[in-house]
Amino acid sequence: xxxxxxxxxxxxxxxxxxxxxxxxxxxxxxxxxxxxxxxxxxxxxxxxxxxxxxxxxxxxxxxxxxxxxxxxxxxxxxxxxxxxxxxxxxxxxxxxxxxxxxxxxxxxxxxxxxxxxxxxxxxxxxxxxxxxxxxxxxxxxxxxxxxxxxxxxxxxxxxxxxxxxxxxxxxxxxxxxxxxx
Numbered sequence: 001x002x003x004x005x006x007x008x009x010x011x012x013x014x015x016x017x018x019x020x021x022x023x024x025x026x027x028x029x030x031x032x033x034x035x036x037x038x039x040x041x042x043x044x045x046x047x048x049x050x051x052x053x054x055x056x057x058x059x060x061x062x063x064x065x066x067x068x069x070x071x072x073x074x075x076x077x078x079x080x081x082x083x084x085x086x087x088x089x090x091x092x093x094x095x096x097x098x099x100x101x102x103x104x105x106x107x108x109x110x111x112x113x114x115x116x117x118x119x120x121x122x123x124x125x126x127x128x129x130x131x132x133x134x135x136x137x138x139x140x141x142x143x144x145x146x147x148x149x150x151x152x153x154x155x156x157x158x159x160x161x162x163x164x165x166x167x168x169x170x171x172x173x174x175x176x177x178x179x180x181x
Contacts, residue, residue: 031045031046031047031048032049033047033048033056033069033070033071033085034071035054035071035086036071036073036082036083036085036086037049037070037071037083037085038068038069038070038071038084038085038091038095038098039068039069040066040067040068040069040098040099040101040102041066041067041068041164042064042065042066042102042164043065043066043164043165044164044165045164046161046162046164047067047068047069047161047162047164048159048162049069049071049160050157050158050160051071051114051115051116051117051157051158051159051160052115052117052119052129052157053115053116053117053118053119053128053129054071054072054073054115054116054129054132055071055072055088055113055115055116055129055132055133055136055152056069056070056072056113056114056115056158056160057069057070057072057088057091057092057095057111057112057113057136058111058112058114058162058169059095059096059099059109059111060109060110060111060112060148060162060164060167061104061105061108061109061110062108062110062167063108064103064104064105064108065164065165065166065167066099066102066104066164067099067164067167068095069162070085070091070092070094070095071085072085072086072088072091072132072136073085073086073087073132074087074088074128074132075087075089075128075131075132075134075135075136076089076135077089077090088132088135088136088139089135092136092139092140092143092145096143109145110146110147110148111136111140111145111146111147111148112147112148112149112150112169113133113136113137113147113149113150113151113152114150114151114152114158114169114181115129115132115152115157115158115160116129116130116132116133116152116153117129117152117153117154117155117157117158118130118153118154118155119155119157129152129153133152148181149181150181151171151179151181154173156173156174156176158172158173159171159172160172168180168181169181
């Protein structure tokens with residue numbers, strides 16, 4: 001069962017360092033992961049994303065102190081081309097490739113999931129957050145990548161910050177205490 005711990009407000013250090021951007025995605029500011037983007041980082045780098053119904057997927061290797069963050073918009077590419085981070089089925093392989101390019105082995109990687117809020121009402125066909133989560137869980141299960149923690153669902157967006165040194169994922173939700181995964 002994933003766990004959530006509450007921590008004091010983090011130091012809001014300036015985001016620095018170089019990060020990799022998935023091929024086909026827009027080039028955001030270093031550390032900023034926009035819709036459909038993927039970035040990978042090591043050491044003191046911090047990766048940040050703002051999520052609603054989209055899902056933030058973190059793949060992190062604790063021994064290597066490196067991770068990647070994807071802002072997944074849709075569960076399945078259905079053969080469409082576009083930014084690798086946009087779709088669950090293309091984001092995970094691209095994240096693993098980006099980490100490998102940094103010299104990070106696949107063995108030892110764990111996942112964290114955030115977002116997937118119900119931003120468009122409690123019922124109906126626009127439950128894309130839950131579809132994204134189901135797709136990512138299935139892919140991770142198939143690849144034998146354990147899910148270490150989750151902060152998902154609800155009806156509010158989240159701002160998430162991955163600290164590549166510690167692997168901590170800070171989760172900010174309006175009206176709730178700051179949490180770390």
